Amino acid sequence: MAKRPRPAAAPKPPAPAAPQRRTGLVTAGWLLLVLAALGGAWSLARRRTPPNLLLVTIDTLRADHVGCYGDRQAATPVLDALAARGTRFATAVAHVPLTTPSHASILTGLTPLRHGLRDNGGFALPAGLPTLATVMKDAGYRTAAFVSGFPLDRRFGLDRGFETYDDRLPYGDDPRRAAYVERRADATTDAALRWLEGLDPRDRRPWLAFVHYFDPHAPYDPPAEYRSRFAEHPYDGEIAFVDAQLGRLLRWLDGHGLTSRTVVLATSDHGESLGEHGEDTHGVFVYDSTLRVPWIMAGPGVPPGRVAQTVARGIDVTPTLLDLAGRTAPSSMEGRSLRAAPSQELADAPAYVESRFAFLQLGWAPLAGWRTARYKLIDAPRRELYALDADPRETANRIAAERETAARLQAALQAALALPTPDAARGADRETLERLRTLGYVGNGPAAAADAESAGRRDPKDAIALLRRVETGLAEARSDPERAIRELTAAIEEDPRMALAWRYRAIAEAERKDYAAAIADLRRLEADGRSSDDDLVLLAECLWRTGQAQEALPVLDRAAAVLPGSPEPLLGRARALRGLGRDADAAATYRQILDRVPEQPEALRGLADLALAQGDAAGAAALYERIRRADPADVGALVKLGVVAMRDGRVEQAIADFRQALALQPQHPEALLDLGGALARSGRPAEAVPYLERALQVGPRTPVALNSLGFARLESGDPRGALEALRASLALDPRQPQVASAAADLAAGRAPGGTHP
Numbered sequence: 001m002a003k004r005p006r007p008a009a010a011p012k013p014p015a016p017a018a019p020q021r022r023t024g025l026v027t028a029g030w031l032l033l034v035l036a037a038l039g040g041a042w043s044l045a046r047r048r049t050p051p052n053l054l055l056v057t058i059d060t061l062r063a064d065h066v067g068c069y070g071d072r073q074a075a076t077p078v079l080d081a082l083a084a085r086g087t088r089f090a091t092a093v094a095h096v097p098l099t100t101p102s103h104a105s106i107l108t109g110l111t112p113l114r115h116g117l118r119d120n121g122g123f124a125l126p127a128g129l130p131t132l133a134t135v136m137k138d139a140g141y142r143t144a145a146f147v148s149g150f151p152l153d154r155r156f157g158l159d160r161g162f163e164t165y166d167d168r169l170p171y172g173d174d175p176r177r178a179a180y181v182e183r184r185a186d187a188t189t190d191a192a193l194r195w196l197e198g199l200d201p202r203d204r205r206p207w208l209a210f211v212h213y214f215d216p217h218a219p220y221d222p223p224a225e226y227r228s229r230f231a232e233h234p235y236d237g238e239i240a241f242v243d244a245q246l247g248r249l250l251r252w253l254d255g256h257g258l259t260s261r262t263v264v265l266a267t268s269d270h271g272e273s274l275g276e277h278g279e280d281t282h283g284v285f286v287y288d289s290t291l292r293v294p295w296i297m298a299g300p301g302v303p304p305g306r307v308a309q310t311v312a313r314g315i316d317v318t319p320t321l322l323d324l325a326g327r328t329a330p331s332s333m334e335g336r337s338l339r340a341a342p343s344q345e346l347a348d349a350p351a352y353v354e355s356r357f358a359f360l361q362l363g364w365a366p367l368a369g370w371r372t373a374r375y376k377l378i379d380a381p382r383r384e385l386y387a388l389d390a391d392p393r394e395t396a397n398r399i400a401a402e403r404e405t406a407a408r409l410q411a412a413l414q415a416a417l418a419l420p421t422p423d424a425a426r427g428a429d430r431e432t433l434e435r436l437r438t439l440g441y442v443g444n445g446p447a448a449a450a451d452a453e454s455a456g457r458r459d460p461k462d463a464i465a466l467l468r469r470v471e472t473g474l475a476e477a478r479s480d481p482e483r484a485i486r487e488l489t490a491a492i493e494e495d496p497r498m499a500l501a502w503r504y505r506a507i508a509e510a511e512r513k514d515y516a517a518a519i520a521d522l523r524r525l526e527a528d529g530r531s532s533d534d535d536l537v538l539l540a541e542c543l544w545r546t547g548q549a550q551e552a553l554p555v556l557d558r559a560a561a562v563l564p565g566s567p568e569p570l571l572g573r574a575r576a577l578r579g580l581g582r583d584a585d586a587a588a589t590y591r592q593i594l595d596r597v598p599e600q601p602e603a604l605r606g607l608a609d610l611a612l613a614q615g616d617a618a619g620a621a622a623l624y625e626r627i628r629r630a631d632p633a634d635v636g637a638l639v640k641l642g643v644v645a646m647r648d649g650r651v652e653q654a655i656a657d658f659r660q661a662l663a664l665q666p667q668h669p670e671a672l673l674d675l676g677g678a679l680a681r682s683g684r685p686a687e688a689v690p691y692l693e694r695a696l697q698v699g700p701r702t703p704v705a706l707n708s709l710g711f712a713r714l715e716s717g718d719p720r721g722a723l724e725a726l727r728a729s730l731a732l733d734p735r736q737p738q739v740a741s742a743a744a745d746l747a748a749g750r751a752p753g754g755t756h757p
């Protein structure tokens, strides 16, 4: 249980003026006047010192799963205490249930219509838009961000204005998910605290820190302690864990006397549907189950113990923080300051809401809506209107019953849609934009296009059951590719327009090394103009893995044009160049990535692998060590450090490295195989056997692995088991004369003459 933060300390009164020796009435009087003036100016300056700003977003946090929002089962004492010493908004809404676009709204004060980020991936914030960070940096603040999920990677452009943008995510150990997707709240809190600890105390400038936690995002997998406490509700376990980590941050502020000088604002980018409206997670619909979020703020300028009734919107976060810091929001921002809302209810300001996820990823109709304090209109092929006071769960469609209200909201929505939206691609030139348009990425046209977009498309509410099927495929594309391919194939047969299904079927096909099938699916997406940058990177990988490295290069150029800030096309290029034997060019490409993204782990790994292949063990070890320093749980780097140690003859060090790798990931096939091999070489064959057996259970059955097991069994006095393994090896590859002769000796009951090949 996190400790309840102590109440804010009152600011210290100015120190009394030092007593002055009387040197004469006139002088003394003059001195007193000067001192009084100085003291007054000093205390004024002190009062005017702008506060620090701490913006916390807890990804995927439904408001009604927080204690102070009425959830009695919630374990959120830190958020509850923050609300008690500050103000919470009873109703706060996001504009879009997608991480990158919603964070863009929070940080720019603009709806997706104006900042142009309409989906996760494929879009980057247009250059030149002011953000919370750019404004505060210009105002002389020190600025830093610590993010925890891939959707906030710097490639999407939300890093602008942050002097420190820590988006280093660990490789991860969840076989269901891609690498580098999430950092847990404890690690992110550590990073933020390291930055705070490292601030120069002589530097009196205030700071802006943005801390993003990703834990409540699916899959729900809280740390062990919370997993058992919240066995039935792992989503709430993730929330409780984040709450405790936020407690560490706030206690640090308290311990350093900063509580009274820091505005803290905690909110979320969207909620989680948890089965409502047939949706399990978030992204498709614009109902309140995924748009209502908490908004809690406290600190200087925020009255304590209030619950504000004004509806707060994502676009209001930045103007409010700027106002609390004594700044005026740039007039281009659409949001407004809610600083006064705790004391007096403000006039209702409606929220534009949208999701284009179903349109862009599934080929269904896009959704847009207009939400006032009392009503929400959703523009879909079959339009919806909800009276939110009476029907907060949005179950009774009143579109036919309240025609006038519907028409009024529809007109407001049309007016918002009528303005053109910017092309969201960082630094994209005309040619790049043209390419992007052909890929279906930009050209978010005015309203007329929205109707055209909807024409003949499925209404997401009619098709949501189909998404469940796709989601099974998505969840298992990496861990159970056969099952994923079955599910996705069935889904594609039902609706071939779902780019997401094609994309994940290709991932599953590549996972089971059926590169030809993956290439066919990815080419189909490209022919339809629906390729993402990631699709093109995967296509290139499949090409070079099937000996078509030369063909991969132009594909990677197209991927780079989609999202110029992404390192993945360059990583793919380096791998393709290696496939072509152009190692020096590959190394240069890896260095180019490191110039752009310092310590980018896959670039370091690529350079290290190159060094190892060229026999530069020391150079390779130094590079693997850099990966491990940034992420001590990077098992791949640990295993490679063990391999380097083996090559150097430091067998005990190698064994220690492999054991450490297995402590982190007990089923890592390479670590099992390498540890077995190292133990066998150091005269401990009996100890080696169980590791080698496990390596063969969880990893590929290769002749090398089977031979290692065969000879380890032989040396530990199990000739029958040895023969079995060697025969299995020969069945895979009969052209192994040494193995064949050892097997023949064993079959004849002789001690084999040969040694371990």
Ligand SMILES: [Zn+2]
Residues within 6 Å of the ligand: 059, 060, 098, 099, 100, 217, 269, 270
């Ligand atoms: Zn999110």
